[in-house]
Structures are given as structure tokens and as C-alpha cells.
Amino acid sequence: MKYLTKEWYDTCQQTGLHFGLRVHKGAGALDEALFQRLYKRKGKEHVKQEREIYDTDPRFMLESDGQVMTRADKAFSGEEITVEDQMVYHMPPEERAHIEKLIAEYDVRPAFDEKQCKDKYKEAMEWNFQYHAEKLPADILKQIADIRVFALGYCTSEVMQQLKKKSAENTQEMERIGQEYREAMVNQNIADDVHRLVQFHDCKVTELLHADNLVINFDNRGGFTEMNKLTLIAPEILKQEGEVVGSHWLYQELYRIDQGYELHVLLDGEPMPELIVSCTDIIAETE
Numbered sequence: 001m002k003y004l005t006k007e008w009y010d011t012c013q014q015t016g017l018h019f020g021l022r023v024h025k026g027a028g029a030l031d032e033a034l035f036q037r038l039y040k041r042k043g044k045e046h047v048k049q050e051r052e053i054y055d056t057d058p059r060f061m062l063e064s065d066g067q068v069m070t071r072a073d074k075a076f077s078g079e080e081i082t083v084e085d086q087m088v089y090h091m092p093p094e095e096r097a098h099i100e101k102l103i104a105e106y107d108v109r110p111a112f113d114e115k116q117c118k119d120k121y122k123e124a125m126e127w128n129f130q131y132h133a134e135k136l137p138a139d140i141l142k143q144i145a146d147i148r149v150f151a152l153g154y155c156t157s158e159v160m161q162q163l164k165k166k167s168a169e170n171t172q173e174m175e176r177i178g179q180e181y182r183e184a185m186v187n188q189n190i191a192d193d194v195h196r197l198v199q200f201h202d203c204k205v206t207e208l209l210h211a212d213n214l215v216i217n218f219d220n221r222g223g224f225t226e227m228n229k230l231t232l233i234a235p236e237i238l239k240q241e242g243e244v245v246g247s248h249w250l251y252q253e254l255y256r257i258d259q260g261y262e263l264h265v266l267l268d269g270e271p272m273p274e275l276i277v278s279c280t281d282i283i284a285e286t287e
Contacts, residue, residue, distance in 0.1 A: 001264045003181035004251040006272045008174065015171040017136070018163040024154035030145045038152050039125070046121050047114060054112050058102040065091035125151065137166060181253070188256045197284040198263060199225060200249040205267065208245050210237070214277060217287075222248070229287050232263065232279035242273030 001008075026034045067089050074085040128151040133141065140162050144150050155163070185195070203223035209215040214235035220228045247267035255262040260280035267273040 001251075001253060001266050001274060001276075003177055003184060004253060004266055006266065006274070008177050009250070009266065009272065011170050011177075012174050014135070014137075015167050015174055017140075017167045017170075018160055020153055021150075021155050021160060021163070022153055023157045023160050024149070025156075027149050027154045027159075028145055028156045031149075035146055035148050035152075038149060038154065042152050043118060043121055047117050050117050051112050051114075054109075058099055058106055061099045061102075062091070062096070064089055065096065140166065185254070188254065190254055190256055190261070194261075194282065195254060197227075197282045198230065198252050198254055198265075200227070200230065201251070203228075203249050205245050205247055205249060210235070214279070218249070226286050227284040229285050231283040231285075232277050233281040233283065234260075235277050235279045237275070237277050238262070239274060239276035241275075242267070242269055242271055244273045244275055247273050 069087050069089050070081055071085045074081050125148075129148050132151050133147050136144070140159060141147075143159055143162075144155065149155075150159075200218055200220070200223055203218040203220045203225065205216060206219050207215070207217040209217070212234070214232040214237070216230040216232075218228045218230070220226070244267060247269045249265060250268050250272075251266045253264040255264070257278060260278065261282060262276065262278045263282070265275040267275070
């Protein structure tokens with residue numbers, strides 16, 4: 001990758017360092033009683049929310065079946081609505097069957113397990129403590145008295161100001177590189193329909209088959225494309241780092257070369273896999 005690199009991706013993840021945080025006057029000192037009080041409060045809120053979700057009857061999802069829908073432009077225009085402006089929504093059979101399955105499971109569900117919920121919350125928070133300790137800028141981290149209180153969503157006003165400043169700097173850098181990337185892609189003079197062939201964002205790579213051609217198969221259920229197979233003709237793998245199979249496709253760069261194309265791919269993982277392949281042609285299809 002030349003632009004959408006691992007470093008660029010890390011910068012993108014640090015454009016909202018202050019999001020979800022509140023200033024707390026007690027966050028400037030290590031105070032076990034404060035942490036325990038905040039942890040208990042947040043834990044109760046979490047259990048309440050999870051219980052509400054668990055007890056939500058899925059029957060409400062059937063209410064849209066048979067509902068009369070009006071064209072948005074007519075609904076807000078103030079004009080008289082005619083029959084032609086409306087339609088009745090009929091739920092597809094497979095969607096109704098899925099909802100009915102959810103209802104059947106809901107009706108026989110066991111009682112909400114509060115202990116299990118608390119245990120999972122504890123595990124999640126312990127992971128969160130470690131995550132912030134590893135990901136926060138070092139110069140800001142050393143000013144945080146208790147990373148546990150920070151992970152619960154509280155910090156001093158001084159730390160908040162620095163986080164906002166750092167987030168703004170990261171946003172500016174992210175946008176600068178993004179603009180350079182867009183300009184570079186335009187300069188490649190590659191048709192939009194070719195660019196669309198390699199847009200597999202959030203699709204999971206399930207197979208990487210290298211013979212005469214390089215075939216990449218996907219589970220596209222989390223992605224934004226109907227395509228689930230990418231074939232690179234007469235390929236040469238220029239770089240392959242990390243576990244590509246099993247990882248999710250994040251970003252790509254496509255360059256024109258003398259004999260075809262050079263595809264750069266960044267995938268999600270730890271460490272983040274990267275793949276660079278040159279080829280004479282690109283085929284994307286649905287199987």
C-alpha cells in the first residue's frame with residue numbers, strides 16, 4: 001500500500017479519542033473507591049440495557065407486513081396523496097420465516113442470566129483497560145492516573161483538551177492522505193467499472209487459490225457487494241504478509257502497469273495482512 005497503509009489505518013482509528021468521555025474532577029488521582037463506584041454504576045446500566053434487549057419481543061418486526069407506504073416526496077410535500085403515491089409492503093416469505101423462528105426461540109427462552117451478563121461485562125472491561133493502555137498516545141497515557149476510570153469514560157479536563165487536539169490533528173492527517181489517494185487513483189486513468197471489480201470492503205477471504213490465475217473467494221455477507229469471487233489473470237504475487245485467508249478485506253489501491261494492473265490490499269487482523277499482486281486482467285463474479 002502506498003497511501004492507505006497500516007499507519008494510515010491506525011491514524012483513522014484515533015480521530016475520536018475524546019468520544020464518549022466526560023470530565024470528572026476525581027479522575028486526576030488514583031482512587032480505588034471512585035473506580036469501584038463508577039464501575040458499579042456502569043455495570044448496572046449495562047445489565048439493564050442487556051435485559052431490555054433480551055426481553056424485546058420480536059413480534060414487532062411483523063408489524064410492517066401489510067403496511068401502507070407513501071412516497072417520501074409526496075408525504076412531505078403537503079399535496080394530496082393519491083392511490084398511485086402509495087404501495088402496500090408485503091414481507092418476503094423468507095423474512096417472515098426468519099422472524100417466526102426468532103419468535104419461537106423467544107417464547108421458550110430461559111430467564112435472563114444476570115450473573116453471566118455481569119461476568120461478560122467484567123471480561124469486556126478488562127479487555128478495554130488493556131486496549132486503552134496500548135492504544136493511547138504515550139504522552140497522554142502517562143497523564144492518566146487510573147486507566148480503568150478512563151476506560152469507564154472519565155478523564156480530567158486537561159486530558160480531554162489534549163485528546164480533542166490530537167483527534168483533530170489525526171483527522172487532518174487522515175483527510176490529507178485520503179485526498180492524495182483519490183488524486184492518485186484518478187491519475188491511473190482506470191475506468192470506474194474496473195475499480196468496482198475490486199471493492200470487497202468488509203468481505204471475509206475464505207480461499208486464496210494460486211495456479212495459472214489467482215482466485216480469491218469471499219464470504220460477502222458482511223460486505224457491500226453481491227460478488228464473492230475475484231480472479232486475477234496471469235498473476236505475480238509481489239507481497240504477501242500475514243494471514244490473508246480468514247481476514248476481512250478493508251481497503252485497496254489499484255494501479256495501471258504496462259501489462260495490466262497492480263492491486264494492493266490491506267486486510268483486517270493483528271498484525272494487519274497485506275497483499276500486492278500484479279495481473280493482466282481482473283474478473284469479479286458471483287457463484
